[in-house]
Amino acid sequence: MKILCANWQAADEAELEREHxxxxxxxxxxxxxxxxxxxxxxxxAMVDAVINYSPTHNVAEAPSAFPRARIAVRSGVGFDNIDTAGWGARKIPACNVPDYGTTEVADHAIGLMLALTRGTSAYGAALSGHGALGWHFSKAPLVRRHxxxxxxxxGLGRIGLAAARRAAAFDMKVVFYDPHLLSGVDLSTGxxxxHSLADLxxxxxxxxxxxxxxxxxxxxxxxxxxxAARPGLVLINTARGPIVDLDALEAAMRKGIVTGAGLDVLPNEPGDLDHPLLAAWRRREPWIADRLIVSPHAAFYSPASMRDLRLKSIEVVHAYLAEGRLTNCVNSEFLK
Structure with missing residues (x-):
């Protein structure tokens, strides 16, 4: 069994995978x-499977370049950078790894919210920049009761549901919008x-x-x-950058409709740091200072989650090639 690990990200030579x-x-x-x-x-031309390890790039070659391949896998939850239709046209399953890092991403989303709404990032910035002059509870602009x-x-999938449980533990009322989720979930979870994004x-x-x-x-x-948002909204995005229009977010923040945002992902990574919204944040312009937090697409990360991701990626391939057991297929509509 020969597996091509395209866009390999780790510093090592796949010792973990070779051991198992x-x-x-x-x-x-x-x-x-x-x-x-x-x-x-x-x-x-020789590989039996292709795994894409990049969170941003697709595999450089089209599916037709892999005549022997029988499965393709995106090593991660998101599958926007795997050619589901192209692999499907050859009746080859494309799969993802949805069951790793769930707790890490949910924790990160809540952590971004808390950093803004409890002022933990703003207080540190005020103290480090102004010394004793920054020693006051009013230095954080977004503090509120949860x-x-x-x-x-x-999106109330695995990660959305995990974030919901965490928010509920803070005695927050949880509402969700997910037009693709089967009915009844809201009744079983409380x-x-x-049924519309505007309502949410x-x-x-x-x-x-x-x-x-x-x-x-x-x-x-x-x-x-x-x-459609309630003024004073705090926005958190730990999913994919292009889901949020940065131009629209900048306008909403300048108007005060969105008063704070925590972004772990950007539409282009890492080049969007020059976007006007982020440039203003980097300059600490008064209208955005302490109201935006950006992290480098890191919500998924912990040493434990990376180990899970690496082994589960191979497990998906091995289960299919060695046992004929298909898991986590994301292009089943093309295989019928």
């Missing part, structure tokens, strides 16, 4: 931040379902984004969504 799957031959193709890994055509506030979730935005004090990126969700949080 000694019978598998791993071919590593490393990528950079701005370029997908170049692939040897001879290697492409009990009784409304926590809105866009969370309230709304108009009721929530905090909105946390947990939906996959697709044509349907690209720029979902845009001008119309922010125009």
């Amino acid at each position: 799957y000694p019978e598998v031959e791993f071919v590593l193709a490393r990528s950079t931040n701005d370029k997908a890994a170049d692939l040897d055509p001879a290697v492409c 009990k009784g506030a409304t926590f809105g979730i866009v 969370y309230e379902r709304v 935005m108009g009721r929530a004090d905090v909105v946390s984004v947990h939906t996959p990126l697709s044509d349907e969700t690209r720029n979902l949080l845009g001008t119309a969504a922010f125009d």
